[in-house]
Amino acid sequence: MELSEYVQKGFQMLADPGAFDSNAFTLLLRAAFQSLLDAQADEAVLDHPDLKQIDPVVLKHCHTAAATYILEAGKHRADKSTLSTYLEDCKFDKERIDLFCTEYQNNKNSLESLLGSIGRSLPHITDVSWRLEYQIKTNQLHKMYRPAYLVTLNVENDDSRTYPEISFSCNMEQLQDLVGKLKDASKSLERATQL
């Protein structure tokens, strides 16, 4: 994990009981996790009365350092020993290391989930709707009498802002072909997971 001097300095300040007492340390740590994981969090996350006596510049520095480190650790799936080693290097005492690791463990799943959801991917199918119709005539062709399906795939793009839909028509044979192929894919998937 590549961590900058800025992060290291921030942690060294966090390690100092003179700058952050136990209570303030815990609060800042929680605030860092909250800023990252809570969608509604904003700058007010640092507005706690017990943090008021600390210089706001220092507060911001440590908060940023902690958040940066948490993200890097999450990205690389750091284990407890990796975390402890780094925190020791930053002069954390045992109590603070344990506190950090516990908080990290509590939030690990949400963190990894968040990081995993960031990134580019192909448009993702989320649902399908279908319509069965019986075609009787068009203005070009009378006496048709055949069934047809209209299938719509609901698709999500990775920026979650556009929701294009893909619609197409097909007859029974074509739908059977489509379903057959999708079933092949899911059987393959089952077999792959059993390996």
Place this chain on the structure above:
Amino acid sequence: MLLDLSEEHKEHLAFLPQVDSAVVAEFGRIAVEFLRRGSNPKIYEGAASKKGRGKLNVSSDTVQHGVEGLTYLLTESSKLMISELDFQDSVFVLGFSEELNKLLLQLYLDNRKEIRTILSELAPDLPSYHSLEWRLDVQLASRSLRQQIKPAVTIKLHLNHNGGHNTNVLQTDPATLLHLVQQLEQALEEMKTNHCRRVVRNIK
């Protein structure tokens, strides 16, 4: 149901009895070919001039009208899917010889199915299914998260639209894939229900 032929149409077709049946058969073939591939004005010139089966001695316009009249006769009959009897009665009003009537009827019956297929392509068209390819992928890492195991199914959906070919590359997760299969199987099952069978039986 009888075909309603306009005066102009009848005029155009009036050219047909003036030539022998081999020529009418040839025009019939040209008409169907035009329906398949689009019209080709050069053919009218060739047929009107001294080329082809002897001098026709008519303007290419007349030939064109004749062929177009024949085309319209065939497409209208095919569209409405009129019975043999109705076709014969509709053509009767043109006052052609019995041999010519027989020829026209045969032309209609022989080409009806293909013409209906061509006409069906003129309908308001949604993209239609062509084929589907799939691939199983497992995402192992990304820039923001290492050491992942994230299975996904990548799908390439081929659709036809307005004569062109569209390809959509999409992805889905295993759970959604199962859901898709289940939903679409239900859709297929629907045709076998009593309700649908009754409708198909009764709307003719």
